[in-house]
Amino acid sequence: MDNNHKVIEVTDLTKKFGNFTAVSQITFDVNEGEIFGFLGANGAGKTTAMKMLTGLLSPTSGKAKVAGFDVYKQSEQIKKHIGYMSQKFSLYEDLTIVENISFYAGIYGLTDEQISEKTNFLLKKLDLEKSRNELIKSLPLGWKQKLAFSVAIIHDPGIVFLDEPTGGVDPITRRQFWNLIYEASENKKTIFVTTHYMDEAEYCDRISIMVDGKIEALDSPVNLKEKYYCKSINEVFIHLARKNKNQ
């Protein structure tokens, strides 16, 4: 892995809402092509941190660069260079597959030619050619998720943010989804992913574990397990989250 090329650089990033500090001085880097798992308990500040990195929320203090752009001043540029997919919403249920693809391709500024090319490519790759004009709501959840991911990277962004992309999906589809992530990572795309499935954390190149707004641990899954004498990331996670609670 090319360690010299950092696509996300975060230094002492902090966000306060009134008296409440949601994210407290987090510092980390993400390298190009890396799959970076961003873990944390509910309410640990993951969502807030992710919002700052995607240019939706302005930080209170600290520094952060995404794809080489500053989160304070260049959020417009950041938005052009990232892809985003969340579990809460992925695709418009009342539009067809093709309509959804061309909508997203359109808002990322692709030309008509590129759109039709990409559409055909995606449909073929996901084996959805027959159902191209079906409404999204008729698709099984797993397909939706896969399509949503493909759509999120339709404009060929350098970085993709995935917010709990595999919630409620069966184990096979979940793995097929991860194959898509691996493939994207092979193509030098950086993946920034949150998940509640701890076995998925093991698929990541490096993970960070957030507890109460701070990053408690950051390393590769193998190193983390060694460091905390745990058999799985699940144990590491529980160890860190509990330790903090008992303090």
Add this chain to the structure above:
Amino acid sequence: MRTFANFILKEVYHITRDWRSLIVLICIPVIQLFLFGYAIRTELNEAEICIIDHSKDYITQEITNKLISSGYFKLNAYIENEKQIEHLFKNGSVKEVIIFEQHFAKKLEKEGKASIMLVADASNPNIATLVTSYTSSIIRTYQLELNAKAIKANTLIIPEVKMMYNPELKSVYMFVPGLIALILMLVSALMTSIAITREKEMGSMEVLLVSPLKPQMIIIGKVVPYVIISFFNSLTVLALSILIFKIPFEGSFLLFTFESVLFIITALALGILISTIANSQLAAMMMSLGGLLMPTVLLSGFIYPVENMPLPLRNTFATCYSYIGFFCFPRTVYNTTE
């Protein structure tokens, strides 16, 4: 029974926790009471009239005094001839012109009868009917007094009513143009606010915001289809009103179009404003209905005349609900001449 009481208690908690809804619950009856008590009046209140007095004798003077002292009317001006009437009505403030024929008192004494002509602006049939019937009844009362004094028994003052612009007093003339505004308000404000809050509710707004689309583009993009639909709507209503309801359209089509677009944009802006506060489609709908549609119907003169509202209220609402202008507007464009 205790179970049931507890259930009620829980509901009370819900209501008290959400103080905003509670205020609405308590305020709505109060506001409605004041609206219907003060603002929405079906009787007349200082309607402006003009008088053409060709006779200028003591009887016409007495009748004029009676009319003005009744409190229902306010004298705008004495005018000299009938040609000015149209101009006055177009300006909009004068509702009725009263014309006394020549030698009014003399005729009454000699022939026992004289006639008064009441000319009303019937582009709003409600007001026109109200104004003329009030005037007629005041005149009738005066006639009875006159007879009681027995200067001459059985004198007769005959009010002749003339409705200008809408002689058959068709209410459809008034409702259809007003309906255009109502429909535009419904489609523009209600639909926009719901469409935007739906994206908020689904979570798709976040996905859009993360995209390079500028926020203003997202909003404008959401609104454009509704502008087109609204505009199409107003044209449909216009066409139907002319073809089926045979409502004369005498004004400038260009002006109508321009005013429609202006109104649509205002309504859309209100819809967007609502969508910034409302977090669910349901809330957006309640706000649009309560905050926009209800006042549109009640306070804009669509059903109840604006002229009857107390002046401060009239001014306030006229400012708040800029579309009141639009309600009067199509009516004037539709029937500027008889």
Add this chain to the structure above:
Amino acid sequence: MKVVEVRGLTKKYGKKTAISNLSFEVNEGELFGFIGPDGAGKTTLFRILTTLLLPNSGSAKILGKDVVKDYKYLRNHIGYMPGRFSLYMDLTVEENLRFFASIFNTTIEENYQLVKDIYSQIEPFKKRRAGQLSGGMKQKLALSCALIHKPRLLVLDEPTTGVDAVSRKEFWEMLKRLKEQGITIIVSTPYMDEAVLCDRIAFIQNGSILDINTPAGIISGYKKKLFSIETMRKYNVIKILETYEYKDSVFPFGDSIHYTDKRESINSEILIDYLHSTGINDCSVSEIESGIEDVFMSLIKEGTDGQ
């Protein structure tokens, strides 16, 4: 005694069959898990069991009573915790619990013993509104509310979905203690790692039960040889094995890759040799015991391949 007896239960929404011909039994004092993805029919089944929905055909008996005829009796003896929105977010912790107690004609004090273990953890916050609690605390409160009327059967629909690993672990510890008190529990979850914590589990997919057994029984029913491959180049290895002519299945699995072969005679050496021949040298292969998730995946695969 059987607490739940279901025979040929079917529910259709229009043309769509949500659950088809389900049959199973749950014994008294058992912790019974339904494992399956979203849309498998878990919620529909649970709503029928809790007398909230009428089945199209088949029968379901709970505590010996029919869910259709004796719904009034059953509602007093079943505790139900639906996936979401089971709490009033604008009421305080205490008000929530008091309310749920009162609709079952009881009081917190009367059954305090039952919920003490769980409720005592959130009692310090009893004046706080439920909406301001953390995910784990909400879950504890919801469980307390489902328990307060001393149900004999507890039905929990995806209680741990979207909840972090720590809260999930605590939640399962609570369930275990409830079970010890003799309460029968039916629970559904999309998380495979929670399956081993149940006494018996049913795999459910597309409205049908693929298998019912104890976790150990399910694992022992898996006859294939399973290999775990550890490598730094996971994606490469997966891609290579995907196109291997003898491949049965290959999936990323935690920090390794799980692989099954079509040949009976397969062993680690054959696999290592093959991977070496494709240029993968930094890998280790070992035959391992299968886990619940391996079995479920192979069942799903059989189901979809058979179609």
